Amino acid sequence: MNDLTPTREERIANLKGLGSSRKRVEDARFTQGKGNYVDDIKMPGMLFGDFVRSPYAHARVKSINADAAKAIPGVVAVLTAADLAPLNLHWMPTLAGDKQMVLADGKVLFQGQEVAFVVATDRYIAADAVEKVEVEYEELPVITDPFKALEPDAAVLREDLNGIMSGAHGPRRHHNHIFLWETGDKEATEQALDAAEVVAEEMVYYHRTHPCPLETCGTVASMDKVNGKLTVWGTFQAPHVVRTVASLLSGIEEHNIRVVSPDIGGGFGNKVGVYPGYVCAIVASIVTGKPVKWVEDRMDNLMATAFARDYWMKGRISATKDGKITALHCHVTADHGAFDACADPTKFPAGFFHICTGSYDIPVAYVGVDGVYTNKAPGGVAYRCSFRVTEAAYFIERMIEVLAIELNMDAAELRRINFIRKDQFPYQSALGWEYDSGDYHTAWDKALEAVNYKGLREEQAQRIEDFKAGKTRKLLGIGLTHFTEIVGAGPVKNCDILGMGMFDSCEIRIHPTGSAIARLGTISQGQGHATTFAQIIASEIGLSADSITVEEGDTDTAPYGLGTYGSRSTPVAGAATALCGRKIRAKAQMIAAWLLEVHEGDLEWDVDRFQVKGAPERFKTMKDIAYAAYNQAIPGLEPGLEAVSYYDPPNMTYPFGAYIAVMEIDVDTGEHEVRQFYALDDCGTRINPMVIEGQVHGGATEGYAIAMGQEIAYDEIGNVKTGTLMDFFLPTAWETPHYTTDHTETPSPHHPIGAKGVGESPNVGSVPAFSNAVHDAFRAFGLRQSHMPHDHWRIWKIARNLGLHG
Numbered sequence: 120m121n122d123l124t125p126t127r128e129e130r131i132a133n134l135k136g137l138g139s140s141r142k143r144v145e146d147a148r149f150t151q152g153k154g155n156y157v158d159d160i161k162m163p164g165m166l167f168g169d170f171v172r173s174p175y176a177h178a179r180v181k182s183i184n185a186d187a188a189k190a191i192p193g194v195v196a197v198l199t200a201a202d203l204a205p206l207n208l209h210w211m212p213t214l215a216g217d218k219q220m221v222l223a224d225g226k227v228l229f230q231g232q233e234v235a236f237v238v239a240t241d242r243y244i245a246a247d248a249v250e251k252v253e254v255e256y257e258e259l260p261v262i263t264d265p266f267k268a269l270e271p272d273a274a275v276l277r278e279d280l281n282g283i284m285s286g287a288h289g290p291r292r293h294h295n296h297i298f299l300w301e302t303g304d305k306e307a308t309e310q311a312l313d314a315a316e317v318v319a320e321e322m323v324y325y326h327r328t329h330p331c332p333l334e335t336c337g338t339v340a341s342m343d344k345v346n347g348k349l350t351v352w353g354t355f356q357a358p359h360v361v362r363t364v365a366s367l368l369s370g371i372e373e374h375n376i377r378v379v380s381p382d383i384g385g386g387f388g389n390k391v392g393v394y395p396g397y398v399c400a401i402v403a404s405i406v407t408g409k410p411v412k413w414v415e416d417r418m419d420n421l422m423a424t425a426f427a428r429d430y431w432m433k434g435r436i437s438a439t440k441d442g443k444i445t446a447l448h449c450h451v452t453a454d455h456g457a458f459d460a461c462a463d464p465t466k467f468p469a470g471f472f473h474i475c476t477g478s479y480d481i482p483v484a485y486v487g488v489d490g491v492y493t494n495k496a497p498g499g500v501a502y503r504c505s506f507r508v509t510e511a512a513y514f515i516e517r518m519i520e521v522l523a524i525e526l527n528m529d530a531a532e533l534r535r536i537n538f539i540r541k542d543q544f545p546y547q548s549a550l551g552w553e554y555d556s557g558d559y560h561t562a563w564d565k566a567l568e569a570v571n572y573k574g575l576r577e578e579q580a581q582r583i584e585d586f587k588a589g590k591t592r593k594l595l596g597i598g599l600t601h602f603t604e605i606v607g608a609g610p611v612k613n614c615d616i617l618g619m620g621m622f623d624s625c626e627i628r629i630h631p632t633g634s635a636i637a638r639l640g641t642i643s644q645g646q647g648h649a650t651t652f653a654q655i656i657a658s659e660i661g662l663s664a665d666s667i668t669v670e671e672g673d674t675d676t677a678p679y680g681l682g683t684y685g686s687r688s689t690p691v692a693g694a695a696t697a698l699c700g701r702k703i704r705a706k707a708q709m710i711a712a713w714l715l716e717v718h719e720g721d722l723e724w725d726v727d728r729f730q731v732k733g734a735p736e737r738f739k740t741m742k743d744i745a746y747a748a749y750n751q752a753i754p755g756l757e758p759g760l761e762a763v764s765y766y767d768p769p770n771m772t773y774p775f776g777a778y779i780a781v782m783e784i785d786v787d788t789g790e791h792e793v794r795q796f797y798a799l800d801d802c803g804t805r806i807n808p809m810v811i812e813g814q815v816h817g818g819a820t821e822g823y824a825i826a827m828g829q830e831i832a833y834d835e836i837g838n839v840k841t842g843t844l845m846d847f848f849l850p851t852a853w854e855t856p857h858y859t860t861d862h863t864e865t866p867s868p869h870h871p872i873g874a875k876g877v878g879e880s881p882n883v884g885s886v887p888a889f890s891n892a893v894h895d896a897f898r899a900f901g902l903r904q905s906h907m908p909h910d911h912w913r914i915w916k917i918a919r920n921l922g923l924h925g
C-alpha cells in the first residue's frame with residue numbers, strides 16, 4: 120500500500136451509492152433546455168391532429184358536417200365515430216373495466232369530450248379546421264352532483280348501459296350507479312359505534328382536482344407500412360402496458376409495436392391512462408401511412424384528461440371517553456364522471472382507500488364505496504398518491520381532528536394514544552392490510568419537539584385572548600398530520616392492470632471496461648431515476664454510479680414492466696434492480712475465484728471487490744472481473760456479465776410521516792401565511808437524501824395547491840370553471856412556502872435494500888396538514904369541518920359564518 124491507495128471510506132464514497140446525495144445526472148440536460156419531450160419529435164411528412172370538443176356537458180349529437188373543414192387546404196382527414204366504428208375503435212376499454220367513447224357516439228357526456236379528430240399538415244391548420252366542423256347538438260339535462268345522479272328520476276347518462284345492471288365490479292343498483300365496493304366488518308363496526316362512549320360523525324369532501332403536469336399529454340404515432348412496424352412515442356407512465364393495449368386493440372402483433380416514452384415533464388398519474396388522442400393518432404397514422412402528432416393544449420388537459428379525487432367521505436369514528444378509538448365507519452360517494460376510467464389495480468375499484476385506518480390501531484372498521492356516473496370528465500387517477508391513499512389520509516386525519524373536538528382533547532395527544540406501537544409490526548389492519556414496519560411514536564415525538572409544539576399551543580392560546588380583546592385580527596392554526604402510505608403495487612396475486620400482474624423489472628449489462636447500462640420497466644417523469652437507480656446498482660456491484668447509465672421507457676429495449684405511478688418504482692423496480700445486481704455479483708464471485716485460484720467460499724465481498732477471507736491484499740475489483748468476463752475463457756462459465764430480474768413484491772411498503780403546518784390567518788381578508796412547514800418522512804432506507812428532499816418539496820407544494828386553492832370546479836350546467844391556469848391554482852415560487860425536512864429511517868423488512876417509496880408521501884401528508892391548520896385556527900370559535908380548497912374567499916366565509924366579522 121502507498122498513500123495513493125484509497126481507504127475503504129474513500130472507496131465507498133467513490134461509488135456514490137446508497138445514502139449519497141449524488142447530484143441528479145438528468146439535470147444537466149433539463150436545465151439547459153436539452154430535454155427531448157414528445158413535442159420535440161419532428162419527422163418528415165408529419166401530420167398534426169386536433170379535436171373538435173363538445174361545448175356541452177350532456178347533449179345528443181344530431182349531426183356532424185365536416186365539409187367546410189375538409190375544404191381547407193392542408194386538411195387531410197376528419198375522423199368521427201362513424202369512421203372508427205367499422206374498426207371497432209369508436210369505443211375503447213378503460214383501465215377500470217368500463218368502456219369509453221373515443222369519439223362521440225350519438226351523444227356527449229361531459230364538456231370537452233372528443234367529438235371529431237381533424238388531421239392536417241400543420242398544427243395551426245388543424246386548429247382552424249376544428250372551428251369549421253359543424254356539429255348539431257340537442258341539449259340534455261346535466262348532472263354534476265353524484266347524489267342527484269342517484270335520485271330515482273335522474274337522467275340516464277350512460278344509455279349504452281341501459282338495462283345492464285351488473286358491471287366490472289358487481290351489481291349496479293341504479294342507471295347512474297357503477298358499483299358498490301365494500302370491505303371490513305360492517306356489523307361489528309356498527310355494534311362498536313352503537314356501544315361507544317363518544318362518536319364523531321362528519322362528511323369530509325376531497326374536491327375534484329387535476330394533476331396538471333407542466334407538459335400536457337401527447338403522442339406521435341408512426342406506422343411504417345413497409346416493414347409493418349408501428350412506433351408510438353408518448354407521454355406514457357406505463358409504456359409496456361400501452362404496447363399491450365395497442366396490440367390488443369389494433370391487432371398488430373406486439374413485437375411489431377414499439378412504444379417509447381421520451382423525457383416526460385411530470386406525470387403525477389395524469390399519464391397513466393389511454394386517451395382518445397392516442398387512439399386517433401395511431402389510427403390516423405395507420406390510415407395515412409404518415410407520422411401523426413397529437414399534443415393537448417392546457418385547456419384540453421384540464422378539461423378532458425384524467426381528473427383526481429372527487430370523493431365524498433361520510434365518516435363515523437368512536438372512542439372511549441379517554442380517547443381510545445374503538446371503530447371507524449366510512450361510506451364514500453365517488454364521482455367518477457362520464458366513464459369509469461379510474462386507474463386502479465383491477466380488484467380495487469376504490470384503489471387502496473381502505474388504508475383509511477391510517478396510523479392508528481383501530482380494532483374494527485368498515486368501508487363502502489359507491490361509484491357514480493356524472494356529466495364530468497372521466498379519470499379518477501392517483502395524483503401523486505398511491506391509488507386513493509391521499510383521500511384516505513385526508514379522511515382519517517380530519518376524522519381524528521373532529522374526534523379531538525368531540526373529546527375536548529389535544530389532537531396530538533389523541534394521535535399518540537392511538538398510534539400502532541412499534542412492537543405491533545408487522546401489523547394487521549382491520550381493513551386487511553399488513554403494515555410492514557413503522558415507529559410512529561418516535562417520529563411523532565421528534566416532530567412535536569422540532570416545532571416546539573407546546574410553545575406553539577401557548578402562543579395560540581395567547582393569540583385567541585388577544586383576538587377576543589380586539590388586539591389582533593389574525594388567528595394561528597397548527598395543522599397536525601401523521602400519515603401512513605401504502606406503496607409498491609403488486610404483489611401480482613393481488614394487483615394487476617388490465618390483467619398484467621404488477622411486477623417490475625431490471626436488466627443490467629456490464630461492459631468489458633467496467634461500466635454498465637441498466638434498463639428498467641419503469642419511467643421517470645422527473646423523479647431522478649437515472650440518478651438513484653444507478654446508486655442502488657453501485658452499492659450492489661461496486662462500480663461507481665457515474666459509470667452506470669440508466670435507461671427506461673423504450674419497449675424495444677427495456678424488460679417488461681408495469682411503469683411508474685403510485686410510488687412503486689423504488690419498492691418494486693428498485694428491488695428488481697438490487698436483486699439483478701446480486702445476480703451479477705454471484706457470477707462475478709465465480710470469476711474472481713477462478714482469477715484468484717481459490718474456492719468461491721473463500722471470498723468475501725468488500726465495497727467494490729472480492730477479497731480472499733483473511734488475506735484482503737489478495738482481491739479482484741469488479742472492474743477487473745468485468746474485463747475477465749469478456750477476455751478470458753473461464754471453464755464452466757459463459758462469457759459476458761449481464762443479468763435480468765423480474766420482481767414480484769411479497770407485500771407493499773408502508774412509508775409514513777409526521778407533517779406540521781403553522782399558519783397565520785387573517786380573519787377579515789381570508790388570506791393566509793404559512794409561517795412554518797415541517798415534514799418528517801420515513802421511507803425506510805434512503806437512497807439519495809437530496810432527491811428525497813426534492814421530492815418532498817415538490818409534493819408538498821402540490822399539496823399546498825390542492826388544500827389552499829386548486830380545483831376543477833363545474834357550474835350547474837357542467838361548464839368547467841377552472842379550465843385555464845388563470846383559474847386553476849398552480850403555485851409559483853411566490854406562493855410556495857418554505858419547508859423544513861427531516862427523517863427517521865425504519866427499513867422495510869421485505870425489500871432487498873429496505874427502501875420504501877417516497878415520491879407521493881408529501882402530497883398525501885401535506886394536504887391534511889394544511890387543511891388541519893385552517894380548521895385548527897378556527898377550532899376555538901366552533902369550526903368542525905369546512906370543505907377544501909381553502910382559498911381566501913372560503914376562509915373569509917368561515918370567519919363570517921362563525922360571526923367573527925362583528
Ligand code: CDP
Nearest residue numbers: 646651686687688689806807874876877878
Ligand atoms: O415511483 P416513483 O419514482 O414516483 O416514486 P419513488 O419510488 O418513491 O421514488 C421517487 C424518487 O425518490 C426516486 O428517484 C427514488 O429513487 C428516490 N427515493 C430514494 O432516494 N429513497 C427512497 N427510500 C425512496 C425513493
